[in-house]
Amino acid sequence: MLTPAELVWLIAAVAKGDQAAFERLYAATRAKLFGVVLRILRRQDLAEEVIQEAYVKIWNSAGLFNPGQSSPITWMASIARNRAIDVVRKRSETSIEEEPAAMEVAADTPDPLARREMTEDLKRLLECVGQLEPDRQKLVLLAYYNGWSREQLAEKFAAPVNTVKTWLRRSMMDIRECLGL
Amino acid sequence: MMAYSEDHIALAAEYVLGTLDAGERAQVDTMMSVDKNFTAMVLAWEQKLGALNQMVGSVEPRAEVWEKIRAAIGQSEQQAPIVLPQPELEPFAPVAEAAPVVADTSNVIRLAANARRWRTIATVTSAIAAALVVMIGVGVSRPDLLPGGVRPASKTQVAEVKPAPAPRPSAQYVAVLQKDGGGPAFILTVDEATRNFTVRKVGASAEPGSSFELWLISDKLPKPRSLGVIGNGDFTSRPLLTGYDADIVKSATYAVTVEQSGGSPDGNPHSTPIFAGKLIETVPPAR
Numbered sequence: 305m306l307t308p309a310e311l312v313w314l315i316a317a318v319a320k321g322d323q324a325a326f327e328r329l330y331a332a333t334r335a336k337l338f339g340v341v342l343r344i345l346r347r348q349d350l351a352e353e354v355i356q357e358a359y360v361k362i363w364n365s366a367g368l369f370n371p372g373q374s375s376p377i378t379w380m381a382s383i384a385r386n387r388a389i390d391v392v393r394k395r396s397e398t399s400i401e402e403e404p405a406a407m408e409v410a411a412d413t414p415d416p417l418a419r420r421e422m423t424e425d426l427k428r429l430l431e432c433v434g435q436l437e438p439d440r441q442k443l444v445l446l447a448y449y450n451g452w453s454r455e456q457l458a459e460k461f462a463a464p465v466n467t468v469k470t471w472l473r474r475s476m477m478d479i480r481e482c483l484g485l
Numbered sequence: 486m487m488a489y490s491e492d493h494i495a496l497a498a499e500y501v502l503g504t505l506d507a508g509e510r511a512q513v514d515t516m517m518s519v520d521k522n523f524t525a526m527v528l529a530w531e532q533k534l535g536a537l538n539q540m541v542g543s544v545e546p547r548a549e550v551w552e553k554i555r556a557a558i559g560q561s562e563q564q565a566p567i568v569l570p571q572p573e574l575e576p577f578a579p580v581a582e583a584a585p586v587v588a589d590t591s592n593v594i595r596l597a598a599n600a601r602r603w604r605t606i607a608t609v610t611s612a613i614a615a616a617l618v619v620m621i622g623v624g625v626s627r628p629d630l631l632p633g634g635v636r637p638a639s640k641t642q643v644a645e646v647k648p649a650p651a652p653r654p655s656a657q658y659v660a661v662l663q664k665d666g667g668g669p670a671f672i673l674t675v676d677e678a679t680r681n682f683t684v685r686k687v688g689a690s691a692e693p694g695s696s697f698e699l700w701l702i703s704d705k706l707p708k709p710r711s712l713g714v715i716g717n718g719d720f721t722s723r724p725l726l727t728g729y730d731a732d733i734v735k736s737a738t739y740a741v742t743v744e745q746s747g748g749s750p751d752g753n754p755h756s757t758p759i760f761a762g763k764l765i766e767t768v769p770p771a772r
Contacts, residue, residue, distance in 0.1 A: 323555075323558070326558070327551075327555075330551060330554065334545070334546055334550070334551075335543035335544055335545050335546070336538065336541070336543050338543070338544045338545065338546040338550075339541045339542050339543045339544040340538055340541050342544050343541060344503075351546075352546060352547065352549075352550050355546055355550055355554075356550060356553050356554050356557065359554045360554060360557045360558060363554075363558045373525065373528050373529075373532075374528055374531065374532055375532065375535070377535075377538070378531060378532055378535030378536075378538070379531075381535060381538050382501075382531040382535060385503070385538075389503045389510070390507070390510060393505075393506055393507040393510060394507050422539065423536060423539065425532075425533070425536040426536035426537070426539050426540075428536075429533060429534070429536050429537065444502065445537075447502050447503055447504050448502055448503060448534060448537055449537065449540075449541065451503050452503075452504075453504065453506065454504050454506075457504070472499060472502065472504050473495045473499065476495060476498035476499060476502060477491070477494070477495060477498075479498075479533075480494065480498065483533055485529060485530070485533065
């Protein structure tokens with residue numbers, strides 16, 4: 305795995321149209337980004353489409369990356385994740401879960417949760433998430449990791465959508481306060 | 486950033502969390518394209534919540550994916566597509582500053598120095614990590630393996646708790662007209678029901694002696710159609726889109742050219758489009 309500084313260098317080269325740098329950037333980040341979008345989309349074909357679009361966008365907007373504002377991997381993962389969320393929100397009327405291909409995703413190998421591998425940012429965030437009530441913790445994490453809509457969360461927590469809306473908002477404001485954002 | 490209302494802050498946070506619906510997401514995209522500070526707030530949330538991605542397992546995509554990406558960027562160089570909506574951001578800061586290297590080093594030092602503090606929060610974190618293992622490991626594709634407490638509700642329950650979809654006002658479409666990769670210059674809003682459109686000027690002003698003219702470009706029409714000169718005020722509203730099919734209106738590219746004062750005399754554009762964009766669907770808040 306490349307260091308953040310190396311990724312920043314590669315994105316800078318990509319911004320100048322360096323295709324070799326782009327290929328290295330892809331090689332270093334594709335599995336992480338694919339893991340993130342596959343978890344949300346749960347279908348290999350959709351995840352592949354989203355990853356393609358995301359990397360084309362990364363190629364086109366590398367010049368806009370600001371290392372003072374975002375870490376390179378978060379910037380790239382956000383592009384991919386935003387695209388994945390857009391896709392699931394637009395497909396919301398068809399239930400992705402029931403597609404048979406969704407099951408194949410189980411081959412996924414979760415990264416070890418070794419504490420020494422967590423960054424300080426992650427520890428701090430988890431500390432704040434941990435201050436929420438247990439149900440709200442699940443709510444926030446299911447929303448982030450699985451890309452669930454308010455309607456899906458309402459189903460899971462057997463609560464009206466408007467209640468979920470309120471929970472989500474309050475949870476995010478609590479996290480904000482805890483992080484000092 | 487302090488000037489934003491709690492509504493805006495929550496909107497940015499929920500955009501990043503991913504729980505907004507398609508219409509709200511389109512609104513946030515539009516807000517980001519016209520408001521640098523709002524964009525900064527969204528990026529700050531992405532940075533904070535993005536730490537959670539560390540816990541997500543890596544999955545190798547198939548080799549064909551790269552082939553398709555490579556083919557697509559080859560094409561994009563030749564065609565120079567309009568990328569939109571694009572957040573208005575600072576250009577790439579010089580790499581020589583190497584800010585992330587510094588940040589990274591301090592991170593390592595802090596990590597060592599804070600070992601004691603870390604031990605005190607370890608209990609809390611472990612509990613969360615355990616919840617994460619459940620959700621990441623099996624929560625996605627094997628709901629049957631989850632303990633009852635985190636298993637999704639059954640479909641029967643679902644039907645009972647799902648409220649009827651709220652009636653929505655007519656759809657609104659928004660296009661951000663901008664230079665390739667540059668900031669937005671005009672925001673075009675189209676009301677689906679009335680086909681009225683409004684152009685809001687957010688950037689450029691026409692040079693004296695010239696006018697900005699708006700065009701509708703569609704592969705279903707033989708040539709660009711003028712939608713008229715954009716006035717000097719902040720807003721220009723017209724009902725002109727009533728003459729076009731809904732499909733053409735939704736799929737067309739909207740472009741702005743520089744014409745002589747008062748607009749093109751012969752109905753044809755006389756410059757290449759300097760700002761262009763396509764409509765995205767958005768829905769006004771029902772509140």
